[in-house]
Amino acid sequence: MNHLGFKISKMKIGSFDFTCCEGCQLQLANKESTLPDFLGLLDIRNFREISSERHDDYDVALVEGSITRSDEIERLKAIRAQASVLVAFGSCACFGGVNSLKNKIPAEEAVKGVYGDKKIDTMPSTKISDIVTVDFMIPGCPVSKDEVERVVIGIVTRSLDTLPKYPVCVDCKQRLNTCLFDLGEVCLGPVTKAGCDAVCPSGKTPCLGCRGPADDINFPSFLQLVKDKGLSQDDMREKLTFYNGFADYLDHES
Amino acid sequence: MIYKVISKTEFRKFIDAIVKHNNAYGPQQVDTGSGGKPIYQFMPVKSSDEIDFDYSVTHSSAKHFFLPFRDELSRFNFEDGNWEQEVRYEAPPRILIGLRPCDISAINMLDEVMLNGPYPSPYYLARRKNTFIIGMDHLPLPDCFCKSMNRHTVNHGFNLFCSDIGDKYYLSINSSKAYSFLKEFIIEEPSYEDNCLLIERRKTIKQSFETNIEVTGLPVFLDIEFDSPIWQKWGDKCLSCGSCAMVCPTCYCYSVEERFDVDLKGSSRQNHLYSCNLVDFAQVAGGHNFRPRKGDRLKYRYYHHYRGFAANDNQQICVGCNRCGRACLADINPKDVINDLRLERESCMICVLPSPDKT
Numbered sequence: 001m002n003h004l005g006f007k008i009s010k011m012k013i014g015s016f017d018f019t020c021c022e023g024c025q026l027q028l029a030n031k032e033s034t035l036p037d038f039l040g041l042l043d044i045r046n047f048r049e050i051s052s053e054r055h056d057d058y059d060v061a062l063v064e065g066s067i068t069r070s071d072e073i074e075r076l077k078a079i080r081a082q083a084s085v086l087v088a089f090g091s092c093a094c095f096g097g098v099n100s101l102k103n104k105i106p107a108e109e110a111v112k113g114v115y116g117d118k119k120i121d122t123m124p125s126t127k128i129s130d131i132v133t134v135d136f137m138i139p140g141c142p143v144s145k146d147e148v149e150r151v152v153i154g155i156v157t158r159s160l161d162t163l164p165k166y167p168v169c170v171d172c173k174q175r176l177n178t179c180l181f182d183l184g185e186v187c188l189g190p191v192t193k194a195g196c197d198a199v200c201p202s203g204k205t206p207c208l209g210c211r212g213p214a215d216d217i218n219f220p221s222f223l224q225l226v227k228d229k230g231l232s233q234d235d236m237r238e239k240l241t242f243y244n245g246f247a248d249y250l251d252h253e254s
Numbered sequence: 255m256i257y258k259v260i261s262k263t264e265f266r267k268f269i270d271a272i273v274k275h276n277n278a279y280g281p282q283q284v285d286t287g288s289g290g291k292p293i294y295q296f297m298p299v300k301s302s303d304e305i306d307f308d309y310s311v312t313h314s315s316a317k318h319f320f321l322p323f324r325d326e327l328s329r330f331n332f333e334d335g336n337w338e339q340e341v342r343y344e345a346p347p348r349i350l351i352g353l354r355p356c357d358i359s360a361i362n363m364l365d366e367v368m369l370n371g372p373y374p375s376p377y378y379l380a381r382r383k384n385t386f387i388i389g390m391d392h393l394p395l396p397d398c399f400c401k402s403m404n405r406h407t408v409n410h411g412f413n414l415f416c417s418d419i420g421d422k423y424y425l426s427i428n429s430s431k432a433y434s435f436l437k438e439f440i441i442e443e444p445s446y447e448d449n450c451l452l453i454e455r456r457k458t459i460k461q462s463f464e465t466n467i468e469v470t471g472l473p474v475f476l477d478i479e480f481d482s483p484i485w486q487k488w489g490d491k492c493l494s495c496g497s498c499a500m501v502c503p504t505c506y507c508y509s510v511e512e513r514f515d516v517d518l519k520g521s522s523r524q525n526h527l528y529s530c531n532l533v534d535f536a537q538v539a540g541g542h543n544f545r546p547r548k549g550d551r552l553k554y555r556y557y558h559h560y561r562g563f564a565a566n567d568n569q570q571i572c573v574g575c576n577r578c579g580r581a582c583l584a585d586i587n588p589k590d591v592i593n594d595l596r597l598e599r600e601s602c603m604i605c606v607l608p609s610p611d612k613t
Contacts, residue, residue, distance in 0.1 A: 037517040153514045166532040173500035174323035176295050176314050184288035190493045216533045218493050225583050
């Protein structure tokens with residue numbers, strides 16, 4: 001392919017899932033209006049939701065899901081060894097995701113609750129950057145297809161786009177939403193990375209921080225805000241731990 | 255300017271007639287806050303019944319009608335190794351109803367920036383020229399401080415301005431277009447009593463302000479206080495979320511982004527309203543950030559509003575609507591920041607040597 005006089009090549013891509021719902025990968029096959037053009041940028045080598053062909057000569061690996069079993073560690077390391085660019089794809093891969101909720105209770109209890117007496121190999125849910133080097137993160141539950149398109153175009157044209165560094169409040173104010181704090185709710189918008197177009201607050205659902213922390217957030221001021229508004233600390237904590245994106249801040253605090 | 259009066263019932267008929275076939279926006283209650291207070295925004299309206307004429311103030315300003323939060327500046331089409339640029343300035347005609355004097359003053363200031371500088375913005379001009387503005391006065395909220403900024407009245411920048419004098423609106427008609435529309439309705443010459451009522455109304459508004467900020471000499475204060483610890487104090491509270499700039503009627507800083515089409519056959523150059531409080535506002539290519547500290551970024555927002563323009567253009571760009579103060583979750587507002595600054599300087603004056611006695 002030729003683009004503005006530069007020779008560009010399709011992105012040889014492999015997409016892999018670990019412990020997750022595969023909803024983020026499904027987003028890749030979403031947004032029909034641009035899907036043919038989007039797929040035109042990709043040379044899909046390994047992606048079970050789109051093609052039954054399997055090849056191991058991919059350059060870019062999209063990794064969805066968190067790591068919760070010992071065999072997943074080996075598989076992830078093998079993908080890292082093959083890929084020149086590894087992208088953590090979705091909140092589970094980026095932060096441990098909603099799977100991390102099980103880390104709050106004893107493993108036996110969690111297994112028993114879900115699988116009964118069946119024997120299951122499991123370990124605490126962990127983000128993939130705890131195991132391998134991650135080159136780029138596309139957070140979100142699920143990821144935003146628009147953002148995925150921008151990142152893929154950036155890689156293909158070698159003009160890599162960056163994700164917004166500022167919080168969701170910017171997007172939210174631009175949609176003229178009523179601030180959920182004004183409606184008496186705890187919302188993680190002021191500390192969460194923007195780029196989702198404030199989709200949850202626009203539907204009057206408080207932000208749960210699926211995109212993880214924005215850059216250089218003011219966490220103490222956020223805690224103070226929830227306190228000053230007299231809102232529930234338990235509610236705030238539940239939200240902050242929901243996707244495990246704020247683990248570093250919470251650890252630091254306690 | 256032509257002055258007329260119109261009954262409120264007739265005024266609604268007039269509004270119904272002009273909003274019916276036009277893109278019109280007016281204040282509407284969109285929510286009720288947890289304290290029971292109504293929350294208003296400028297929303298699309300199709301009849302006078304959809305407009306809350308007696309609203310207090312909208313949460314966000316009317317700025318985005320002239321400076322959209324995201325705006326396509328141009329499109330590029332790539333073909334045969336070459337490219338073409340396509341620029342469109344079209345703006346469909348629009349009516350904005352119910353703007354407050356401070357809102358209209360803010361647009362007048364944006365005119366200065368966008369139209370009267372060395373590089374006038376054709377995008378802004380198209381929208382400004384194609385927007386019909388109907389202003390309305392109101393009693394200030396307890397935290398409004400537009401009188402301190404001398405923006406509680408406005409005498410230009412609108413097509414029609416309505417002062418509430420009881421059963422009637424006292425109309426200031428500032429464009430031939432407004433006058434030709436109004437001629438089709440029952441309007442009257444203001445009577446002696448109407449004039450008295452207007453003066454009374456203006457006096458009531460003027461006397462209803464509860465918040466005042468001393469802004470005289472503020473640019474000099476700000477110069478002196480450049481290294482004040484006060485900036486860090488407020489910076490420590492700031493969430494750097496940009497809410498203040500988004501709701502502000504005069505904040506116009508922006509970033510420009512290029513976005514490829516997915517088929518790589520074209521791209522779009524977009525202007526995105528930004529805020530000087532956002533973490534990467536002053537980050538440049540290569541990664542260096544000139545303002546990594548929250549306090550510095552907050553300081554520059556105050557400098558832009560209260561100092562930069564005063565020095566260059568003899569006016570401060572803040573209109574005193576306090577939307578930033580209401581939107582700020584960290585409870586930062588111009589009144590408290592400026593008073594803090596003055597207090598520090600004035601308490602410092604105490605230790606200055608007394609002036610020599612007159613002999």
